[in-house]
Amino acid sequence: MGSILVFGASGQLGQCLARVAQDRNTPNLVFLPEAQANILNTEALAALFAQHQPSYCINCAAYTAVDKAEDELEMARKINRDGVVNLSKLCGEHGTVLIQISTDFVFAGTGNQPLVETDAAEPISVYGLTKLEGEQVIADHTDRYFILRTSWLYSEFANNFVKTMLKLGREREELRVIWDQVGTPTYAIDLAGCILTIIETQNQQFGLYHYSNEGLTSWYDFAVAIFELSQTTVRTVPIRTAEYPTKATRPLYSVMDKTKAKTQLGVAIPHWRASLQECMSRLD
Numbered sequence: 001m002g003s004i005l006v007f008g009a010s011g012q013l014g015q016c017l018a019r020v021a022q023d024r025n026t027p028n029l030v031f032l033p034e035a036q037a038n039i040l041n042t043e044a045l046a047a048l049f050a051q052h053q054p055s056y057c058i059n060c061a062a063y064t065a066v067d068k069a070e071d072e073l074e075m076a077r078k079i080n081r082d083g084v085v086n087l088s089k090l091c092g093e094h095g096t097v098l099i100q101i102s103t104d105f106v107f108a109g110t111g112n113q114p115l116v117e118t119d120a121a122e123p124i125s126v127y128g129l130t131k132l133e134g135e136q137v138i139a140d141h142t143d144r145y146f147i148l149r150t151s152w153l154y155s156e157f158a159n160n161f162v163k164t165m166l167k168l169g170r171e172r173e174e175l176r177v178i179w180d181q182v183g184t185p186t187y188a189i190d191l192a193g194c195i196l197t198i199i200e201t202q203n204q205q206f207g208l209y210h211y212s213n214e215g216l217t218s219w220y221d222f223a224v225a226i227f228e229l230s231q232t233t234v235r236t237v238p239i240r241t242a243e244y245p246t247k248a249t250r251p252l253y254s255v256m257d258k259t260k261a262k263t264q265l266g267v268a269i270p271h272w273r274a275s276l277q278e279c280m281s282r283l284d
């Protein structure tokens with residue numbers, strides 16, 4: 001197999017990929033942080049593809065500041081849509097398989113049934129909209145792609161809800177956390193494992209997939225589980241979305257059905273609580 005280019009390598013998922021690849025002895029990964037490979041710099045990207053002739057391109061680069069994006073549509077769109085155009089074009093030209101990561105925030109979240117890949121995506125935030133646009137541009141340039149929609153990513157790396165809760169739990173006596181937004185946390189290490197499985201098995205069942213951990217929860221219940229596992233004593237108060245105003249509107253229900261990933265990608269998916277426990281043991 002040729003090389004595997006990883007864009008956005010210094011972000012959360014990029015770092016998880018590095019750890020899992022090391023654990024599994026996966027060869028040929030080339031980790032490219034933004035400073036080395038900006039996905040908006042078409043000349044630099046073309047040179048990288050010419051140099052490496054990659055078999056796979058994993059795009060972990062994204063604009064992920066959900067609230068900030070409401071004021072920065074142009075920048076979010078550049079990174080989340082135009083950056084994906086740049087990578088898809090080169091993948092098409094070089095016969096490279098593109099693995100793009102997307103989000104549950106492409107959904108409006110007004111339903112109450114687990115979402116499947118064919119359900120209508122109707123984003124309610126700038127971040128969700130630009131990530132959906134990024135999904136939609138790919139097929140214009142290549143048909144050899146996987147889009148993995150995931151949700152509520154956390155890990156021992158970079159910034160995420162688990163690390164924020166642990167920090168605030170140490171600093172404050174009371175935390176107010178939303179309980180009417182329901183979804184599924186995903187340990188980014190598990191997602192990294194899924195990505196490497198696609199590559200190792202040379203899976204050719206291209207297309208759109210949902211991937212999160214199993215089960216569902218609210219941000220409040222997730223916070224309570226984090227505090228239980230870390231034995232943090234902090235009063236945790238369930239509040240409704242309206243009591244926690246944010247710039248961006250978030251989906252109220254974004255639980256995704258993973259049947260397609262489990263059957264066509266052949267991945268076993270752990271329950272969110274088991275994976276949270278695993279992550280917490282690594283944070284100690």
Ligand SMILES: NC(=O)C1=CN([C@@H]2O[C@H](COP(=O)(O)OP(=O)(O)OC[C@H]3O[C@@H](n4cnc5c(N)ncnc54)[C@H](OP(=O)(O)O)[C@@H]3O)[C@@H](O)[C@H]2O)C=CC1
Nearest residue numbers: 008010011012013034038039061062064101103150152153
């Ligand atoms: N985090 C989450 O909860 C979820 C994330 N996702 C998706 O998963 C993927 C990975 O997310 P995650 O690792 O958590 O996000 P991070 O924000 O941790 O990582 C994104 C990385 O992309 C880099 N980046 C930004 N702009 C560019 C650019 N122009 N060229 C190259 N690199 C760039 C960032 O660099 P810098 O930090 O220097 O800006 C950062 O290192 C993304 O596609 C995201 O949309 C999906 C669902 C949930």
Ligand SMILES: Cc1cn([C@H]2C[C@H](O)[C@@H](COP(=O)(O)OP(=O)(O)O[C@H]3O[C@@H](C)C(=O)[C@@H](O)[C@H]3O)O2)c(=O)[nH]c1=O
Nearest residue numbers: 064066103104105151152153161176177178219244250
């Ligand atoms: C810090 C905090 C957050 N919250 C709420 C706000 C929000 O609804 C929820 C999560 O907040 P965060 O800002 O940590 O997470 P947020 O940036 O909304 O997370 C999203 O990120 C993008 C990138 C995705 O793709 C999504 O899948 C999702 O993971 O918790 C509280 O209720 N109380 C608190 O003290």
